[in-house]
Amino acid sequence: MSGDVWFTILPDGESGVAAARLLRPWATETIAHHSGRPWLLGSWPDGLVTVGAAGARRVAVIGRCPVTVEALSARARRLRDIADVEAVAHGLPGSFHLIASVDGSVRARGTASGVRRLFHARVGGVTVAADRSDRLAAVTGAAPDERLLAAHLLASPLPYPLDDRCVWQGVEALPSFDSLLIDADGRVRTQRWWTPPEPQRPWREGVPAVRAALTAAVGACTADGGTVSAELSGGLDSTSLCFLTAHEQERTRPAGAKLVTLGWRSLDPENDDAAWAARAAARLPGSEHVTPAPDQWPLWYSDLPALTGDAVPTDEPGPWVRDGARMAALCRLMTGRGSRLHLMGGGGDELFSTFPSHLHDHVRRHPLAAYARIRTQRASQHWPLGQLLRQLADRRTFGQWLAAWAQGLTAAGPSSSALVRGAPSTAWGVESRMPPWATRDAAAAVRSLLREAAESAEPLAPQRGQHTALACVRTGGRGLRQLDQVTSRRGLGQAAPYLDDQVIEAALAIRVAERSTPGRYKPVLAEAMRGIVPDDVLRRHTKGEYSTDFHVSLRHNRADLVELFDGSRLGRAGLIDDAAVRASLLGVHPTPEGLRSLSSSLGSEIWLRARPAHIRPPSTAITEGAP
Template identity: 80%
Template structure:
C-alpha cells in the first residue's frame, strides 16, 4: 500500500458520531466501539491494525506487533476498566500504539521514544485524537504555529522540553510518557503511563535483559515477512540487527550444529534479507572493511553497495520534495536525504521488501554521553578520577576546562534560562575540532541560525523561558537525562522518515527504539554503558554468539563530513533556488538574503552548516503545505471498496 497511513480515535458517545462525519471523506477504514459508534477511522494497510474483543471491551494494537486478534481478545477478557490497559498489555513486543475502549472510556498511548505519537483537538464538540497532527489540522482548518515553526530553525526534531509542542495551532501533542483518556462526552485528560527506569543494574546483570528485548524486537519485524531489508553500514548497531534477523537461517545452515538444525526444521527459516551500504567519499572511513567482514558471515543475504555515482549526494533533487507526495506532519531535517530515501525505496521494494531495518537508537542507548561524568564524579569520586584520566589521555581534554564543566551545579531550569539568554551568542567551536573539553551540561546550548529574524529569536526565547518555569529533567542524573533526550529526538526523526517512506511502500523500523529495549538498556548504570577502551560493551555482550567475535572487535565509527561538503558543493544552486522567494522569509522568520550569503561563501561557517538542514526542512515543509489538503485520502487499500459501515479489520470475540 502507498499513500497516507493514518488513524483517528473517537469517543464512544454522540459527540464522537458528529466528529466522525467530518472525518469520513478522508477515511477508507472503520472500526466501531461495541456500541456501534465509530471508534477508529483512517487509512492503513492490511496487518497494521489488530483488534481483540471480549463483550463490550475492545483492545487495539496499531503498528508492528506480532499479536493475533485471538490473543488480544484473551487479553481484553482480563480488562476490568481502562486503567487496566498496561497490565493486560504486558509482554507485547514491537512498536505500536495501544488503545482500549471499555465502559464508554477510551484510553490510548504511543511509544516511549516518540516513534508512535498521539495528538488531539476539539472537533464538533468532542475530543478527537490521531497519530498525525496534520490530519487534525486539516479537519479544523488550523494554521502553523509560528512560534513553534521558529523553534524548528533551532533544530529539528525539537529537543526536550520543546519537543511536545505541536506545530499546528489548536492541536496538542500527548506527552510521550502520558496516555490520553477520552470519556463518552468527548472530554479528554492525560495521565502518566511510563516512568524511566532507575539505572541501577550492573552491565553483566543487564546484558541478558537487553539480549532478550532486542531479539524480541527484531522478531516482531521478521514475523510474517518473506523479504526484509536493512542497513548494513559496518557499524555495530546495524550489523547486530542483520545477524539477529538472519539468525534462524544461519542456524539452519550450520552443519556443525545438527541438533540446532533439526530443531529449526519445524520452524520457518526466517525472511530473506537484503542489505544496503552506500560508499563514503572519505577514504579514511573504514565502514566498508567492517561491512565486508560482516557479509562474509552472512552468505544467504543479498548485499547491495551502489557505486558512488549511482547513489545521490545529500541535498539532491530538493525541488521534488515540495509536492504533496512527501508530506510529513511537522518539519524535519530528513529532506537532506530525500533523494537517497527515494533510491532506497526503489532498490528495496524492487526486491520485494516492505520493511527496512535501521540502527537508529543504538548510539543513544549504548554510549555514555559526557554528562554522565558529572554524575559519576559525585557518586564515585575515586573511580571517576581514573576514568577521567583515561579519557583525557585518549581525547586530549584540557584539565581546566573539564574541571569547570564538572563543577557546574545549575539545575535544569537554570540551564534552560541560560540557554534562552544565549540564543544569539557565538557558538563555541566543536570540542572535537579544537581538542576542548566536552560539555557536561543538561543539554546542548543550541544557537539560532545567523539568518533567523529578531522576531523568530524572541519567539524561541519565550518558549524556552516558559519551559524553564515548570519543566523537570527526564531523570535526576544528567547522563540518564541526556540518553532519554537523545532517544526522544531519534524516535521523532524516525517517525518523520517513516511517514515519507511508507507512502512509497517501504516502512521503516528501528528495533533499538522499542519500549522494551529502551527499558532494558536504560536500567543499566550509565557509566557502564560505555567504558574506556571498549566500544558499546553492553550491546557487544548482548549479541555475542549471534554476531561473530571478529565483527565485534570494531571500536571505530564512520565519519561522513566529506559527503556532507560534497553534497553542499554539488547542490548549491538548488539550495539557493529554494530560498529564493522563501516562505519562511514571508512569514518574517528568516532573512533569505542572509541564507544565500551563507551558502555563497567560499567557506560556509560551521554555524551555518549546523543550522542548514533544519531551516531547509522547515522551508520545504511550508512549500509542500501550500497545496490544499483535500479529501479523499490518497491511501487506498484492497478493502477500500467496502462500505463505511463494514469494519475493515476483523474483530475476534472472546469471553465476556
C-alpha cells in the same frame, strides 16, 4: 500500500459520531466500538491493526507487534476497567500504539521514544486523537504556529522539552510518557503510563535482558515472514541488527523469509565503514547484499525541486529532506527486491554509549572511579583541564539551565576549528543556537518558548547522564517517525528495534557509567550479541566520519539551495533573512559546523511550501453511509 497511513480515535458517544462525519472524506477504513459507533477511522494497510474483543471491551494494537486476534482477545477478557490496559498488554514486543475501548471510555498511548505519537484536538465540539497532527489540522482548519516554526530552526525533531509541543495551532501533542483518556462525552485527561527505569543494574547483569529484548524486537520485525531489508553501514549497531535478523529468520523459519542488506560507500577514501560492512556481509551467506553504484545513490541535498510540490508526507518539519533523494533510492532498491520493512540502527548510540553529562553525576557518586575515567579520557582527547573543572562544578537545576540556554540563544557557539578542542559539555543537554540567518523575531519567539518551559519543565531523570540519554532517545524516535512517514508512502516501512520500549527499558536500567568503558566500544551491546555476531566483527571500535560527503554534496547542489532560499516562505514569515542564508551557502566552511542548522531550515522551508497540497481530502474515501 502506498500513500499516507493514519488513524483517528473517537469517543464512544454521539459527539464522536458527529466528529466522524467530518473525518470521513479522508478515511478508507473504520472500526467500531462495541456500541457500533465509530472508534478508529483512517487509512491503513492490511495487517497494521489488530483488534481483540471480549464483550464490550476492545483492545487495538496498531503497528509492529506479532500478536494474533485470538491472543489479544484473550488479553481483553482480563480487562476489568480501562485502568487495566497496561497490565493486560504487558510483555507485548514490538513498536505500536495501544488503544482500548471499555464501557464507554477510551485509553490510548504511543511509545516512550515517540516513534509512535498521538495528538488531540477539538473536532466538532469533541476531543479526537490521531497519530498524525496534520489530519487534525486539516479538519479543524488550523494554521502552523510560527513560534514552533521558529523553534524548528534550532533542530528538528525539536529538542526536549520543546518536543512535546505541536507545530499546528490548536492541536496538542501527547507527551510520549503519557496516555490519553477520553470519556463518552469527549472530555479528556492524561495519565502517566511509562516511567524510565532507575539505572542501578551492573552492566554484566543487564546484558541478558538487553539480548532478550533486542531479540524479541527483531523477532517482531521478521514474524510476518517474507523479505525484510536492513541497513549495513559497517557500524556495530546496524551490523548487530543484520546478524540478529538472519539468526531469527533461521531460528523461526517464517514463510518466505529473506534478508536484503543495504550499504553505501562514503566519498571519503579514509572512511572504513565500507570495509567493515564488506567483512560483515561475507559472514551472512544466506542474504542478498546491495551496494549501490554512485549513480544509484544520490548526494545529500539532491533533487530538492522535486520536494517543493506535494511530495512532503510528514506532519511536521524535519531535516530528512537533506536525504529525500536517498530515501527515494532506498525505497526503489529495497521494494524492488520484495522488502516490506527496512531495519535501521537508530537508537544504538543513545542506549549503548555514554554522553559526557554522565561525568557530572559520576564525579559526585563515585569520585575515585570518575577521576580515573576523566584522566584517561582527558589524556586521549586533550580536554582543557580548567574548562572541564568549570563544567563539573556547575550546579544549575534543569530549569535554570533552560533559562540560561534562552539567554544565550544567539551567542556565538564554540569554535568550529578542527585545531581547537574544548572540553565536552556536562550540562543537561546541547544548547543549540539559532542559525546566523534567523531573524530577531524568530530568536525572540524561541526564547519565549524556552523561558516558559523553564518555569515548570522537569528533567526526564534526576541524573544528567540518564536524562540526556532519554532526551536523545526521544529525538531519535521522532526522527524515525518522520522517516517512516516518508518511506511508508512508497510502500516500505521503517523499523528501529533499538527504540522499542522493551529494549529501552533493558538498556537504561544499566548503570549509566557502565554503558561504556574507556578502551572498549559499546561493551553492553557487544556482549549481548556475543555468539550471534562473529567475534572479529565485534572487535570494531572506530566510527565513520562524513564531512567529505557534506562538502561534495554542498558543492554539487549549492545552486539549487541558493535558489530555494530566494524569496523563501520562511523569509516571508519573518523567520529568516534570505540574504544571510545565501551568504552562508556561498561562504567557506572548513567543517560542517558552520551549516549545522541548514538541514532544519531546509526542512521547514520545503514543509511550508507543501502545506496547501495536504488540506484536500483524497478521492478514495469511506462512503457517507459507512459507520
